Amino acid sequence: MATIDKATIKRLAKLCRIACSEEQEDALLHDMQKIIGYVEQLSEINTDAIVPCNYVASTLSQTPFRADVPGQTLSRDEFLKNAPAHIGGMIRVPPVLRQE
Amino acid sequence: MTDIHTLTALQVHNAFKQGKLSASEIVAASLARITQHDPKIKAFLRVFTERAGKNARMLDEKRASGAPLGKLAGIPIALKDNINLKGEITTCGSKILEHFQAPFNATASRLLEQEDAIIIGKTNCDEFAMGSSTEHSAFQKTSNPWNLSCTPGGSSGGSAAAVAARLCPLTLGSDTGGSIRQPASLCGIVGFKPTYGRVSRYGLVAFGSSLDQIGPLAATVEDIAMVMEVLGRHCEHDSTSLPKGPDDLLSKLNAPIKGMKIGVPWEFLENLQPELLRSFQASLDMYKDLGATLVPVDLSCLKYAIAVYYIIATAEASTNLSRFDGIRYGLRSKRATTLDEIYDYSRQEGFGDEVKRRIMLGTFVLSAGYQEAYYRKAQKVRAHIIQKYNEAFSHCAVIATPTSPFPAFQIGSITDPLEMYLADIYTIGNNLAGIPGISIPSGFTQDMKPIGLQLSAPELSEGLLLQAAHALQQVTSYHTAIPKEFL
Numbered sequence: 001m002a003t004i005d006k007a008t009i010k011r012l013a014k015l016c017r018i019a020c021s022e023e024q025e026d027a028l029l030h031d032m033q034k035i036i037g038y039v040e041q042l043s044e045i046n047t048d049a050i051v052p053c054n055y056v057a058s059t060l061s062q063t064p065f066r067a068d069v070p071g072q073t074l075s076r077d078e079f080l081k082n083a084p085a086h087i088g089g090m091i092r093v094p095p096v097l098r099q100e
Numbered sequence: 101m102t103d104i105h106t107l108t109a110l111q112v113h114n115a116f117k118q119g120k121l122s123a124s125e126i127v128a129a130s131l132a133r134i135t136q137h138d139p140k141i142k143a144f145l146r147v148f149t150e151r152a153g154k155n156a157r158m159l160d161e162k163r164a165s166g167a168p169l170g171k172l173a174g175i176p177i178a179l180k181d182n183i184n185l186k187g188e189i190t191t192c193g194s195k196i197l198e199h200f201q202a203p204f205n206a207t208a209s210r211l212l213e214q215e216d217a218i219i220i221g222k223t224n225c226d227e228f229a230m231g232s233s234t235e236h237s238a239f240q241k242t243s244n245p246w247n248l249s250c251t252p253g254g255s256s257g258g259s260a261a262a263v264a265a266r267l268c269p270l271t272l273g274s275d276t277g278g279s280i281r282q283p284a285s286l287c288g289i290v291g292f293k294p295t296y297g298r299v300s301r302y303g304l305v306a307f308g309s310s311l312d313q314i315g316p317l318a319a320t321v322e323d324i325a326m327v328m329e330v331l332g333r334h335c336e337h338d339s340t341s342l343p344k345g346p347d348d349l350l351s352k353l354n355a356p357i358k359g360m361k362i363g364v365p366w367e368f369l370e371n372l373q374p375e376l377l378r379s380f381q382a383s384l385d386m387y388k389d390l391g392a393t394l395v396p397v398d399l400s401c402l403k404y405a406i407a408v409y410y411i412i413a414t415a416e417a418s419t420n421l422s423r424f425d426g427i428r429y430g431l432r433s434k435r436a437t438t439l440d441e442i443y444d445y446s447r448q449e450g451f452g453d454e455v456k457r458r459i460m461l462g463t464f465v466l467s468a469g470y471q472e473a474y475y476r477k478a479q480k481v482r483a484h485i486i487q488k489y490n491e492a493f494s495h496c497a498v499i500a501t502p503t504s505p506f507p508a509f510q511i512g513s514i515t516d517p518l519e520m521y522l523a524d525i526y527t528i529g530n531n532l533a534g535i536p537g538i539s540i541p542s543g544f545t546q547d548m549k550p551i552g553l554q555l556s557a558p559e560l561s562e563g564l565l566l567q568a569a570h571a572l573q574q575v576t577s578y579h580t581a582i583p584k585e586f587l
Contacts, residue, residue: 002464002470002473002474004464008464009460012460012463012464012467013460015463015467016418016447016456016459016460016463017422017425017440017443017444017447018444018447018448018451018456018459018460019444019445019447019448020448020456024456027453028456028457028460031457031517031518032457032460032461032464034516034517034518035410035457035461035517035518035521036461036464038406038407038410038518039407039410039411039474039478041404041407042404042407042408042411042477042478042481043477045404045481045484047477047480047481047484050480050481050483050484051480051483052476052479052480052482052483053479053480053482053483053486054479055310056296056297056310056311056340056533056534060297060340062342062343063297063339063340063341063342063343064334064343065339066336073204074203074204078203079203079428081201081203082199082200082201082203082428082429082430083428083429084426084427084429084430084431084432085432091427091428093427093439093442094436094437094438094439094441094442096439
């Protein structure tokens with residue numbers, strides 16, 4: 001049984017890279033506690049002897065591999081059309097290293 | 101012809117092939133319906149007036165030239181806005197993709213156009229297909245054509261409402277936990293989720309990759325069969341894409357269902373509302389009259405389906421949605437001055453509450469110390485559920501349940517996320533097991549809200565499932581009803 005508190009939410013927000021206001025954290029705390037409380041019901045089932053399902057049903061064993069040949073996907077220009085900022089054919093981001 | 105909108109997709113296609121209607125007339129009629137009626141329901145996010153008109157003219161020229169016509173020639177189709185159409189915006193109902201222009205076609209879109217369907221627009225949905233009411237779209241709330249103060253269900257609510265209001269005869273949606281079948285049920289139309297892997301997911305923006313499946317919505321099972329012959333093709337861009345599906349779904353639709361065994365999981369239906377239970381029983385009686393046999397099956401394990409789903413789907417979503425980082429495409433926060441702030445603020449501003457909730461939840465169930473207790477546990481219960489389905493299908497050909505535990509509900513009436521999740525109680529099992537499911541109109545409540553019947557079949561049994569669904573449509577007329585404001 002997991003305890004979810006404000007510190008959990010702050011830690012998760014950091015892991016998810018989503019900035020949250022105090023109010024948003026409170027709302028998330030309330031909802032998460034409730035949802036996690038609900039999914040706890042799974043502990044009722046004894047699953048010791050069950051092999052976990054990593055792939056859906058048996059259909060995946062029937063999917064063929066494609067030939068391993070190189071091909072063109074997106075051109076640089078097409079890709080950059082959706083980039084929020086770019087310069088000289090490259091994505092532009094703020095400086096990662098700064099002088100102290 | 102002034103009543104093109106009352107035709108099914110198959111009828112439209114035949115009228116076009118026989119020269120009774122031109123593609124330009126068909127498309128113009130559909131666009132006129134959208135102009136007239138969509139302001140009432142807000143099913144469409146974008147309408148491709150020019151593109152569709154141009155494609156229709158080209159198709160008319162093709163017909164005039166005597167060139168062979170595609171299997172969907174002349175049919176106007178709309179796509180849920182999480183399916184890419186090259187050159188057009190794909191928002192997924194999210195601010196984070198508000199201006200994202202699809203650089204390539206989804207395989208489903210490509211196949212439709214290859215077979216001469218005419219894509220007329222993109223339909224509204226819950227943000228990243230997360231929701232059961234279409235209220236979580238960042239752009240607009242869609243109304244149910246049968247009751248404008250109600251939601252159409254979701255997440256493919258725009259696609260369902262567009263067909264129900266007869267704005268176009270056919271749409272595509274995506275179904276991760278019921279997102280095609282539940283809105284189809286609430287809007288009184290047919291919605292089909294194929295076997296996992298049947299329709300390529302290439303170009304469908306990923307939500308829960310082990311659950312997602314594209315599928316069609318239409319008024320009749322015939323229309324579903326027709327479009328599935330086209331969509332069910334192998335695609336080398338999706339490693340989970342199955343080998344080519346059957347080509348003869350439509351021609352085999354009329355196979356008699358006499359002697360077919362229909363499984364009914366009675367314990368699982370214990371708390372069903374009396375009005376919905378009566379309708380469900382009436383459908384079963386009709387199947388008995390058609391010569392089917394009812395057999396009880398045990399799927400009581402499905403009471404755990406929602407808990408399993410909200411662990412697995414959110415875990416997969418948290419991983420899939422990590423690609424929205426404000427760097428390469430999508431919204432980048434104007435407040436951000438450092439790289440870290442780009443991630444943190446872009447995701448804060450770009451995602452809505454439900455999406456954030458699910459990313460958080462998914463991150464939690466995958467995080468150190470909790471993975472075994474939640475994610476691993478859910479995978480085990482998922483395996484258990486699949487096993488129980490296999491046992492059930494050893495006694496019957498298809499399984500019948502209601503599609504939704506309640507009919508269309510008022511916009512704004514469900515504010516508790518957990519209560520909303522329960523809307524998918526009957527549909528989620530199919531996604532967990534990867535099996536096909538279909539919702540067909542099976543009645544109305546006293547206050548004229550549609551009711552849907554869900555049929556499920558073992559994986560790869562689409563043909564059988566469509567036969568069973570079609571048989572009921574041959575002895576009922578619920579699917580021909582059009583809401584009175586949209587006649």
